[in-house]
Structure formats: C-alpha cells, structure tokens
Amino acid sequence: MIFLKKKRRLLDLLKTTVQMIDLVKSKNQSEVINNCQEAVETIADSLEGELAESETVFNDLQTMYDLLTLIDQQQVDLTSELIFKMKQLLVLIVDKLDKLIPVKLNIAFMPYKVTMWDSLASIYEAAKQDPDCIAKVIPIPYYEIAADKTTPVYEGDLFPNDIPIVPYDEYDLVKEEPDIIFIHNAYDQYNSFTQVDERFFTANLKKYTDMLIYVPYHITGFGKLKGNDQYITYAIPTMENIDKIVVAGQFVKNAAVKYGIPKEKILVLGSPKMDAVYQATKNGKRIPSKWQKKLKGKFVFALDTNCMYWANHQFNGFAYVEQVFDVARMIPNCAVIWRPHPLSRISIAHYVPQMLKQYDGLLEKIKNNSNKYPNVVLDEGPEYLSFLNASDAYVSEANSISALYTSTERPIIFPYDKLADDTLWLPESSFYYFYDPNYPWYKIAKNLVNGKDPKKKLRHNLASQIYSYTDGTSGKTIYQEIKKETILKTTGEFK
Numbered sequence: 001m002i003f004l005k006k007k008r009r010l011l012d013l014l015k016t017t018v019q020m021i022d023l024v025k026s027k028n029q030s031e032v033i034n035n036c037q038e039a040v041e042t043i044a045d046s047l048e049g050e051l052a053e054s055e056t057v058f059n060d061l062q063t064m065y066d067l068l069t070l071i072d073q074q075q076v077d078l079t080s081e082l083i084f085k086m087k088q089l090l091v092l093i094v095d096k097l098d099k100l101i102p103v104k105l106n107i108a109f110m111p112y113k114v115t116m117w118d119s120l121a122s123i124y125e126a127a128k129q130d131p132d133c134i135a136k137v138i139p140i141p142y143y144e145i146a147a148d149k150t151t152p153v154y155e156g157d158l159f160p161n162d163i164p165i166v167p168y169d170e171y172d173l174v175k176e177e178p179d180i181i182f183i184h185n186a187y188d189q190y191n192s193f194t195q196v197d198e199r200f201f202t203a204n205l206k207k208y209t210d211m212l213i214y215v216p217y218h219i220t221g222f223g224k225l226k227g228n229d230q231y232i233t234y235a236i237p238t239m240e241n242i243d244k245i246v247v248a249g250q251f252v253k254n255a256a257v258k259y260g261i262p263k264e265k266i267l268v269l270g271s272p273k274m275d276a277v278y279q280a281t282k283n284g285k286r287i288p289s290k291w292q293k294k295l296k297g298k299f300v301f302a303l304d305t306n307c308m309y310w311a312n313h314q315f316n317g318f319a320y321v322e323q324v325f326d327v328a329r330m331i332p333n334c335a336v337i338w339r340p341h342p343l344s345r346i347s348i349a350h351y352v353p354q355m356l357k358q359y360d361g362l363l364e365k366i367k368n369n370s371n372k373y374p375n376v377v378l379d380e381g382p383e384y385l386s387f388l389n390a391s392d393a394y395v396s397e398a399n400s401i402s403a404l405y406t407s408t409e410r411p412i413i414f415p416y417d418k419l420a421d422d423t424l425w426l427p428e429s430s431f432y433y434f435y436d437p438n439y440p441w442y443k444i445a446k447n448l449v450n451g452k453d454p455k456k457k458l459r460h461n462l463a464s465q466i467y468s469y470t471d472g473t474s475g476k477t478i479y480q481e482i483k484k485e486t487i488l489k490t491t492g493e494f495k
Contacts, residue, residue, distance in 0.1 A: 001134070002050050003106035004179045004486065005210065010046055010101075011094060013039050018090045021083055024071065033072045040065045043093075050101070057096045064089055103487055105133040108171070108178040110205070112142045112185050112196050114158040114382050115342050116217035119184040122275040122475020123215065124163075130479070137163055138171045140200045142185075145193055146349045153194075158382060168200075173208040180486055181209045184217040188238045193307070193343050193350070202241035211486045214239075215246045215478065219271040222406070222425040222466060223398035234259035244485065246478055248274070248403075249467045251425050269478045270469030277404045278472040280385040287390045291337070294375050295390060298335040299449040301327065301413075302391035306399050307341040310359065311351035318358065320415055320434075324395055327445040328375040334449050335375035338366070339387045342380075393448055395434070398424070406463040407470050411448055411455065413441070425466045430458045 002010075017039045023032045044061045051057065067086060070076045109124050111117050127135035139156035156165050185191070188201040198204070206212050216233070234256040239245070245261065247253050248271040256266055287295050303324045310317050321338070328336045340363075341347075348356050366378045379387045384401065388394070393411040396402050402412055406426070417435040419428045432455065434441045447453070463470040469477055 001104060002046070002101050003104050003134075003177070005106070005177050006046070007097075007101045007103075010043055010097060013043060014090055014094045014097070018087050018094075021087050021090065024083065025078060030072060033068050037065055037068050040068070047097075055096075055100060057093055057100065060089060060093050060096070064093070103132055105130075105179045105483060105486065106176060107133055107135045107180045107182070108176065108209075109135065109137045109182045110140050110200060111137070111183075112140050112155070112200075113194070113217070113342070114139070114155045115384070116184055117159065117163075118273050118276040118383070118385075119215055119217045120182055120272060122272040122472075123182060123479050124475075126476040126479035130483075133483075136166045136171070138166045138168050140168050140196055142194050142196045144346055145191075145195060146346055148349075173205075176208070178209050180211040180213060180482060181205050182213045182215060184215050186214045186233070186238050186242060187236065190236050190238065193346055202238045206241045210243070210489065211482065212241060212243050213246065213482055214242045214244070215272065218400040219248045219273050219403045219467075220252045221398045221400055221403045223419075224423050224425065231255040231259060234261050244482065246271075249425075251466055267478070267481060268468050269481060270467060270474030272475040272478070273400075273404055274407055274463070274467060274470050275472050275474050276385055277388060277407050278470065280389050281408045282472070285389060285392065288386045291377050291386075291390060294377050295335050295337070298333050298375065299393075300335045300337060300391045301445065302387055302394045302396075302405075303336055303338045304387075304394065304396035304399070304401050305338070305340050305344065306397060307343045307347050308351075309341070309397070310344065310348050310355055314352055314355065317355075318362070321362075323434075323441060325373055325376050327442065327449075328373070330442075331446055331449050334445065335377070337377045337379050337387055337391060339379040339384060403463075403467070406459070406467075409456075409459045409462060411453060411459070413444060426462060427458065430455060430462055 017036055020032055020036050020039075024036075026032060040061050044058065047057070064086065067076070067082075071078055076082065107127050109120050111120055124135055124137065127133045137159070139154065139159060141152060141154040144151045144153055154168075156167060159165055183202070183205070185196055186202055187195070188203070189195060202212065220231070231252070233239075239261060242265070245256065245266050246269050247256065247266055248268075250268050253263075253266045253268050257263055287300075301324065303321070305321065313320070325336055325338075327334050345356070345359070348359055363378060366373050366376055381387075388401070388405060388408065391410070393413060394402060394405045395413045395415070397415060405412055411432060412430075413432040413434055415434040417437065418433050419431070432439070432444045434444075468474070
C-alpha cells in the first residue's frame with residue numbers, strides 16, 4: 001500500500017529526475033543517465049501491484065527508460081528539443097501519479113499508560129472511521145522511577161478489548177514510516193516519575209515521521225499557578241522535536257508562546273479528555289454495579305488527590321482527607337469515592353517515604369470496609385470516568401480532573417478558604433471553598449446532600465468559557481485538522 005509519505009517520496013524522486021535531465025549533456029553523461037534509469041526503475045517497481053497494469057503511466061516510464069538507453073548508446077541526437085520533451089514526459093508522469101495514487105494516511109498512536117489513553121481515544125476513533133486512513137495503536141514500554149529502583153512496565157494488555165493492539169516489538173518504524181505519530185508523553189528523559197523507553201523518545205520518533213503530534217495526557221487546569229508551573233512542559237527541549245502541539249484553550253497557547261513555542265506550532269482544538277467526560281456524563285449520573293451497594297441512593301462526593309498531593313501537604317494532608325471521609329459517616333444519605341492519582345505511591349516513595357506506611361494503612365482500611373470509613377469507596381481502576389459520573393460533586397485542588405469536571409456543571413469544592421479572581425481563568429464565584437469561614441465544608445456538604453445548591457446557575461456552560469470544543473467534538477476536529485495539515489505540508493514541499 002502506498003501511503004502519503006511514500007507517495008511524496010516517489011514524487012520527490014521524479015522531481016529530482018526532472019532536474020537531472022538537464023545534466024545529461026554534461027561530461028558525466030553515462031553516470032547521469034544511469035542515475036535517471038535507476039530512479040525510473042525504482043518508481044516502476046514501487047507502483048507494481050499498486051496500480052492496474054493497464055495504466056499508461058507504466059508505458060510512460062518505459063518510454064523514458066528506453067530514451068535514456070538510446071541516448072547512452074548514442075543512437076539518437078541529444079538536442080535541446082529532446083531534453084525538453086523528456087522533461088515534459090516526466091512532468092506528465094508526476095501529474096498522473098498525483099491523481100492515480102490516493103491520499104492514504106498511515107497513523108501510529110503511541111500511548112504509554114492505559115489510564116491516559118483517553119487523551120488520544122477520540123482522535124483514534126475519528127481516524128478509524130476514515131476510509132483513507134490506517135490507524136494503529138502501539139502501546140510503548142516505560143519505566144517507573146522510585147528512589148531505590150527503576151521498574152520496567154508495559155500496559156498493552158490492559159487496553160480495552162475493542163482496541164486492536166500492535167505489540168511495540170512487532171512494529172517496525174523503519175518499514176512503517178508513519179505519516180503521523182500521536183503521542184501523549186513528550187517528556188523523554190525529563191520525567192522523574194515515569195520515563196518511556198528511549199527508543200520512543202521524541203528525537204527518535206521524529207526520524208521516522210514528518211508529523212509528530214503531542215496531545216498532552218492532561219488537560220491544563222484553570223488555576224493561574226505562581227510561576228506558571230503548569231506550563232513548564234513547553235520549556236522542555238523536547239518540544240523542538242514536535243511538529244504540532246494540541247492545547248485545550250487559548251490561554252494555554254498564550255502561555256506556551258511565552259515559553260518560546262512558535263504560534264504556528266500550537267493548535268487550540270480542545271482535549272479528547274473532555275470528549276470522554278462529555279460522552280460519559282451527557283445522560284446524567286450513573287453508578288457502576290461494583291459500587292451500587294455503597295453509593296446507590298446517596299449523594300456522592302468524588303475526592304481526588306493529585307500526584308504530588310502528599311509531597312506538597314506533609315503536615316495536613318491526611319487531616320484534610322479524613323474530614324472529607326467524615327461526611328460519609330456523619331451525614332445521612334451521603335457517600336465518598338476517593339481516587340488517588342495512579343502515581344501517588346511512586347510520588348510518596350520518591351519524595352516523602354516516611355508517609356508511605358500511613359498511606360498504605362489508609363488504603364487497606366478502606367479496602368477492608370473498616371467501620372471508620374462507611375460508605376467510602378476506593379477507586380484504583382484504570383479509568384476515571386466511572387469515578388466522575390458516579391458522583392454528584394467533586395472535591396479537589398484545581399487540577400486536570402477538576403478542569404474536566406467543569407463540563408458536567410456539577411458542584412466543585414476547592415480545599416481553600418477562598419480564591420481571588422486573578423488566580424483563576426474562570427469566575428471564582430462558580431466554586432465552593434472547603435475552608436470558607438462563612439460557609440465551611442460541613443455546611444456545604446450538608447446543604448448539597450439536602451438539595452441546596454446556591455451556585456448552580458453560575459456553573460452553566462462553565463467549561464466553554466475557556467476551553468474549546470467542549471461538546472464532544474475535539475478528537476474529530478483534531479484528526480481533521482492534522483490530516484489537512486499533513487496533506488498540505490506534503491503538497492507544499494513538493495511544489
């Protein structure tokens with residue numbers, strides 16, 4: 001099958017041959033003729049089996065080869081008119097091949113963690129539905145890095161059954177030459193927690209494709225962090241290897257540009273993660289069967305603690321979590337789902353190993369249905385959509401998941417006393433605050449459980465105020481835009 005990159009190479013070879021024809025009159029005539037004939041043979045061989053034998057382009061290529069042979073044997077006069085006609089014939093071949101060879105894209109999706117597949121999933125679905133595209137999913141191996149050891153991990157066998165997986169050791173980048181590669185981790189050696197195998201560093205992938213696309217595995221939160229820490233990705237040298245970066249909103253693009261990323265490299269096309277949440281929650285709250293016993297008929301708070309939560313809250317981290325759990329014991333018809341970040345334990349082991357025993361003990365008590373934690377569910381599953389959709393409200397610091405949760409228009413409670421308008425990209429009045437002295441956590445929780453939600457109207461269309469394509473169309477839009485850019489890039493380079 002001739003994919004776009006191979007088509008481009010054939011057309012480039014023809015272009016070079018057109019230029020070489022002008023050198024046939026030089027003193028190195030035999031060498032030039034031999035190079036031209038090799039080019040013609042290569043093109044003809046590449047087309048064999050791809051085009052019908054009856055296509056006149058094969059006759060045209062044979063005519064060109066025969067003319068070159070006659071010139072080499074000095075059986076025809078090499079006039080300027082003959083050279084002009086030969087170049088015309090080659091241009092005709094170019095035009096024919098450009099029309100005969102359809103634009104067919106060879107696309108590789110290279111996720112590394114199954115929990116982060118949602119950042120690429122809706123793009124893959126759009127690509128899979130395109131008859132002019134062959135899309136392959138190649139999960140790549142990575143390493144978990146802790147203070148005392150480095151552990152190799154491969155999650156290819158954890159992906160959903162409806163996603164055909166190509167084992168990474170059976171995918172030959174040299175032979176495949178993908179037209180487009182989508183990745184959701186561009187950190188390479190700069191990630192201190194998880195690092196993809198060096199074979200799949202951006203610098204290595206870039207050798208095999210002309211369109212390396214970075215779609216972040218997170219969605220940028222709506223908090224204006226001091227020092228713009230959440231944008232530090234765009235200062236990493238690996239960004240130079242990326243052809244296009246997809247960001248969720250204009251405010252992210254503005255920040256990336258300040259870090260030196262060229263404007264034309266950044267596409268504001270939303271996030272496939274928002275697509276996933278939109279699809280999962282558009283029909284209202286739904287509780288998976290595994291949680292029905294503890295959550296059915298109750299108002300459910302979703303508690304999220306991020307990757308660095310424990311390292312950043314060494315003194316009050318457990319106290320805050322315990323206060324959230326308290327409402328499940330003290331307020332009737334109330335429950336809590338807790339989802340620690342998948343890398344929490346690695347982060348604790350790396351930064352605050354002295355907290356590991358207490359952390360493991362807390363998890364163990366919840367798993368064993370301790371009387372201290374009634375109606376508390378621990379979610380360590382591979383996907384977070386069930387966690388979000390089984391909830392009525394969300395308790396978390398401003399982070400990637402809280403950004404996604406805005407699309408549900410359900411209540412969000414931040415563990416602060418308040419936030420000033422200049423610390424959020426969204427109106428601070430849209431949210432509740434755990435430590436608000438006038439409206440503290442217990443009162444917030446009790447009122448929400450009893451149906452009192454004074455900020456409900458303020459959350460209408462909240463996500464669309466700063467994020468693009470929050471209606472479930474981000475992945476489709478990303479695919480269409482990247483396809484267009486890839487084809488235009490190829491066409492433009494040939495011209």
